[in-house]
Amino acid sequence: MLSVRHRNLLREMRLPLVSMIVFAVVAGFTGAVLGSPEDGGDCASCHQSEQVLPAGHPPTAGMDLDGCLACHVDGTPLTLHSAMPLSHQHMLAGITCADCHGEEDVVAPAPMTTEQCLVCHGPLEALGALTADVQPTNPHMTPHGPTFAECDLCHQVHEPSQNFCADCHDFEFVVP
Incomplete structure (x- = not known):
């Protein structure tokens, strides 16, 4: 159950959150169907002349x-x-969809596993x-066992x- 603070934050973030979700779904589907660029690294590799961010945001x-x-x-x-x-952060870092999901099925790739993530980000x-130094506790060193360490x-x-x-906890930190 969410705390009052979290419910209020969600209420304030509803429009930006819905916009990001719609954007992520459309961009993810479009990228998967059209294929990701050979070399990631900039927004224009997929979006070209589009302005994909909220009104008032500088041109991208x-x-x-x-x-x-x-x-x-x-x-x-x-x-x-x-x-x-994160798909966009990976693309900007030069990592394509195929780098993680393989070349076999870019339209409906299999979900990633923690083991796959740890190839680049682990151990x-x-x-x-x-x-x-993340407070109040280190999110990657959970005392709850391996099930709760899934990326x-x-x-x-x-x-x-x-x-x-x-x-379950009153922990606040930004999750990338």
């Missing part, structure tokens, strides 16, 4: 990751870790070291990520 056509990071600084409310789906102990409990690649810990 042709913008690369450095352009995004000029405003979306880690440690601030505008961080890309909370504003952009889990190293992730725990990277997030050792996709928090990290959603094609939709907004969530703080799974907050379903």
Whole structure:
């Protein structure tokens, strides 16, 4: 059950959240059907002349990751870790859909497993070291066992990520 604070936050974020979900679904489906670009690395590789962000946002056509990071600084409310789906963050880093899902089925790829994530991001102990300073507790060193260490409990690649810990605990941290 969500706390009053979380319900209020969700209420405030409803329109931006729905917009991001719709964007992620449409962009994910379009990218899967059309195929991802050979080389990831900038928004224009998929979006070309489109303005895909909310009204008032600076133009993004042709913008690369450095352009995004000029405003979306880690440690601030505008961080890309909370504003952009992980699929887009991976693409901006030069990682294509096929790099994770393989070439076999780009239209309906199989879900990722924690083992697949750890090929690039692991081992889990190293992730725990990277997030050792996250308060009030380190999300990668859960005392609840391996079931609660599955990456996709928090990290959603094609939709907004969530703080799974907050379903039971009063923990606040940005989940990329």
